[in-house]
Amino acid sequence: MPTLRQLRDRVKSLKNTQQITRAMKMVAGARIRRAELAMKAARPYATAVGDMLRELANGGAKDHPLLQEREVRTPAVLLMTADKGLCGAFNSNLVRSALNTAKTAGPQTRLYLVGLKGRVQLRKSPYEIAEYWPLLGTPFAELGRAVARKVSDDFLAGLVDDVTLVSSRFVSTIVQRPTPVRLLPVSSGEGAVRRSPTQNSYEFEPDTKSVLAALLPKYVEFTVFQALLETQASEFAARLLAMSNATDNAGKLIDDLTLVMNKTRQAAITKEILEIVGGAEALKG
């Protein structure tokens, strides 16, 4: 049986913890709204880029190094995680998904990591870490550009033959799913609409080839950018849930301990009264 003093200290420390988790929960809640807005704002761009790529595919533009399928000798995984923990199994799930992807791809897999937690967890993995970027400190547009450029350059230089992007898809505030998507080579034929020749009369300026050459890097860049936004929104959502649970759990523990504490105190008082009464009885006798 813990003493009254021990119980009191424990409740006090729990209350402090609860204060912190509650604050983190509120911060995550506020930031998730902003992250969601940013995600929504990026959606029209995604639609427009996809549209244009499809038109190009329909127009017969299929010739670009970024589209080139080749024999995969060195696969690569581009993994996005958070910089910080305390968001439940968010980072671990992403890392596990990345490891699964790498396992199927083969032991030659090179890792490109965005986010500190991924690096910490994969430092001792058998795969080579080709590059690492911290998440914080750089605006996402810039970070996305840097990551996309590095990965594309390595792909074009033949250092890697296939790049899978593992990031978190923001399904809802409750559900975030680690999702592997193939980033390179770009599969532009996807969703190409077969249309009658009369409809399919796009003109391209200066010509299909240069439009494609300009659009593809943008497409890769934007895909990375969007994945960054979704991963961040997911991180906040995961943290919101984790911290909300932590706050609730702390609350429950505090309630339980307070009950034990009160009982212990009551027991001590009862004991003292009994002693006094017992003493008085003894004196009477």
Add this chain to the structure above:
Amino acid sequence: MAASIDLDVVTPGAVKFQGKVEIVVAPGGAGDLAALPNHAPMLTTLRIGVLRATVADGEKRRIEFAVNGGFMQITPNKCVVLTDMALSAADINIEAAQADARRAAESLAQKHGADDVREREAVAWAAAQLEVARAPHV
């Protein structure tokens, strides 16, 4: 009512403009071009420059954006401009743009014509911003 065309100006961060316009004039990759309603379907790259349009709202309000490259997709009744940055006069800090223009011009001069794509782009971008802001070039 005059015929109109839907114009969307889209950047990764936001939709900068969405509405009906009478004409769009854009700095196309193969020369400036204008799109009126019922234009033939077309997909073009954009240079760094100024995108102009006349809004079809009776007042014939003119809108201008400095765009740093990108793409434009034209169909008979819709026109989508896709760019990394589209700045209207209100978005532009004239002093900063002028400072950029000066710096860009200097570094371009130092390159003496060798591999100066980046510098040329910087100069063009600053010039486009100043044009939209109607500020004198430095």
